[in-house]
Amino acid sequence: MLRTRLDTARIRAARRIIDPVFLDTPLYRCAALEPDLGCAVSIKLETANPVRSFKARGTELVASRLADGGPSAVVCASAGNLGQALAWSGGRRGIDVTVVATRHATVAKLDRIRALGATLELVDGDHELARDRAAAIAQQRGIRLLEDSLDIETCEGAGTIGLELVDSAPAVDIVLIALGGGALATGVGHVLKEQAPHVEVLCVQPLGAPAMTRSWHLRRVVTTESTNTIADGVAGRRPIPAVLDDLLLVADDAILVREASIIRGMRMLLDQAGLVAEPSAALGNAAILENPDRFAGRHVVTIVCGSNVDMAAYHRWVDPDQR
Amino acid sequence: MLRTRLDTARIRAARRIIDPVFLDTPLYRCAALEPDLGCAVSIKLETANPVRSFKARGTELVASRLADGGPSAVVCASAGNLGQALAWSGGRRGIDVTVVATRHATVAKLDRIRALGATLELVDGDHELARDRAAAIAQQRGIRLLEDSLDIETCEGAGTIGLELVDSAPAVDIVLIALGGGALATGVGHVLKEQAPHVEVLCVQPLGAPAMTRSWHLRRVVTTESTNTIADGVAGRRPIPAVLDDLLLVADDAILVREASIIRGMRMLLDQAGLVAEPSAALGNAAILENPDRFAGRHVVTIVCGSNVDMAAYHRWVDPDQR
Structure with missing residues (x-):
């Protein structure tokens, strides 16, 4: 079962x-x-x-746990809302936040992610490609990958x-x-x-x-x-x-x-x-x-x-x- | 002082x-x-x-006190928001609510006042005329007049x-x-x-x-x-x-x-x-x-x-x- x-x-x-x-x-x-x-x-x-x-309800948990462990970094793929939320939650806790999104994402969301201080990387292709890229970044840099719905x-x-x-x-x-x-x-x-x-x-x-x-x-x-x-x-x-x-x-x-x-x-x-x-x-x-x-x-x-x-x-x- | x-x-x-x-x-x-x-x-x-x-914060107090005294009725003049709030607060407590508004009021406000079950009376003229008319109704019917900001x-x-x-x-x-x-x-x-x-x-x-x-x-x-x-x-x-x-x-x-x-x-x-x-x-x-x-x-x-x-x-x- x-x-x-x-x-x-x-x-x-x-x-x-x-x-x-x-x-x-x-x-x-x-x-x-x-x-x-x-x-x-x-x-x-x-x-x-x-x-x-609603996404910050989740990113607050992620960022709070990361911050407890000292200086840290996190990357996520996002259509825009998770990225904004992670930028907000991470930003106020001194966490280095990278967000990967598709180039075709809602511009207002991308603008807010940048305004909140996160590093934004855009990929050609759709959200699934952004997920792949975020995973690659996490592996390369040895940082936390936040995966929406999986985590x-x-x-x-x-x-x-x-x-x-x-x-x-x-x-x-x-x-x-x-x-x-x-x-x-x-x-x-x-x-x-x-x-x-x-x-x-x-x-x-x-x-x-x-x-x-x-x-x-x-x-x-x-x-x-x-x-x-x-x-x-x-x-x-x-x-x-x-x-x-x-x-x-x-x-x-x-x-x-x-x-x-x-x-x-x-x-x-x-x-x-x-x-x-x-x-x-x-x-x-x-x-x-x-x-x-x-x-x-x-x-x-x-x-x-x-x-x-x-x-x-x-x-x-x-x-x-x-x- | x-x-x-x-x-x-x-x-x-x-x-x-x-x-x-x-x-x-x-x-x-x-x-x-x-x-x-x-x-x-x-x-x-x-x-x-x-x-x-925000108006229901006030009308809740008014309607609650009126309802404590048994069956009752209340009238107010309103540009539309007080009337909606009084209709909501009074309606759910079985209070008979009359709202007087100017014929030139925001139509959406007037529609909601009616939808919430209040009696709506429209006057030709502006809000001050509606205030006069509400006072007259209260006196004629011997019911509570709710006066915004005064009460x-x-x-x-x-x-x-x-x-x-x-x-x-x-x-x-x-x-x-x-x-x-x-x-x-x-x-x-x-x-x-x-x-x-x-x-x-x-x-x-x-x-x-x-x-x-x-x-x-x-x-x-x-x-x-x-x-x-x-x-x-x-x-x-x-x-x-x-x-x-x-x-x-x-x-x-x-x-x-x-x-x-x-x-x-x-x-x-x-x-x-x-x-x-x-x-x-x-x-x-x-x-x-x-x-x-x-x-x-x-x-x-x-x-x-x-x-x-x-x-x-x-x-x-x-x-x-x-x-």
Whole structure:
């Protein structure tokens, strides 16, 4: 039988390590979204912090442990949010941070990584190539490689969101979680399944980047040749076997959504909730829009997991004149 | 000698009455704003809650006390945010809520007031006429009139923001507060001046609605004939004498800003911080933009006090194509 790598006691302990600015984020019913979505909707907002995503919950753990060992260095591959978070967490602890990203990443994310003092290396190619390059750098320099979703800190850091959701769980039927590498889904899912097993854990991925969802359904790793989605934060092609194993234990389902629904989800969050969401953060709304019967009459929490967007693209997505 | 109407012990007690969804809102350093503003900037975000403004901190106190007395009814005049908050707080306690607003109010605010189950009455004319009409309704029906800034609950509810700021006050030099009727400024200012007197309390109002600012400088109530600003939430003409007295005790200065700066402030909050702010919530940014020398090198907190906007107008304000 499969055993999870995650541990709830460690996740509880993580709350004492993570800077409080990233904890106890807003969780509130958003009635203005409900007429269009046909269900009760609550928002868990992970964007009102110095890096505008949930990723620092994990990088705080990594950087704190590294700093305990004295002067150190760390490298990660990132679509942009993990890199920003690691730059923030490492920077304030005197850790030398290198981030590898694809040249096609969201410019606003790359700019923030640099502004936060990290060394940024760009690769031609996609996120998987950046992962390879980060691993090579770590080996060459003999420094810590932070691998998103594989390294347990990234999953257990995200798991602290699960602890915060459990407090309100008696009233919640479903939690919608953006699925990329799997750190957010396994972290939150683990805590929910252990502490509030009646809550349905629903993962959502773009049709244009379906590797982990397909892997979950087939119960074995499936890779894809390419990705094609605006949801850059979840656009992986090579699921990590250990993460899939953890996900198989906690997800009730994994579903794929269209790009048009992601855009509608972003627009709806802006127009009706006054929230800027990056495409990955609108996956939950997209799932409800595409499957209204599945959610009708239920109370759904959607985790708005990041708000780092290039404004030119964002305006194209949300402006009424462009619809 | 003037004595304030506010009481810090009561403000502390208010934290136990206000629904926690409105308390302990995000407070975080926003480095992405700093290059343009030339100072250290932290955001106190009051928009990530069911009514998208700070006003429910006050209406929770009002509605809770009313509900303690059995079936009851209440009426208020509102530019839209107080009305939404009262509709939310009253609605869930079975209180009959009537809101009087001007026909020219932000449509999104009026829609939400209705959606939250309050009776909405519109008047031809401006906010001061709505205040008169609300008072008349209260007298005719023999029900509670809630007067923003005059009724101590609105000030002391806002004062709970001050308690949350005090925790970080040693590192803060200036707090920027939108000034309208004065509830937010007197509430936050009172707690700051009592608990962290070294922090400068700076009120900001639009040049197009300067009554309270002029009154503060002249130390007597000054009214204006009209208002002309997009910052609907702070567009009053007739300051309340008792509120001015309280404000004189706690504000270090009150400054006026131009409409163009308010728009730049909103745009900057969207582009660089990923935050939707209504015009009143961008007054702080406008103040820094207009007075860079005054803020240079200091650590400033700006309270993003509301995000209720009509989207058509908002797109005109923030879209790059319209600049």
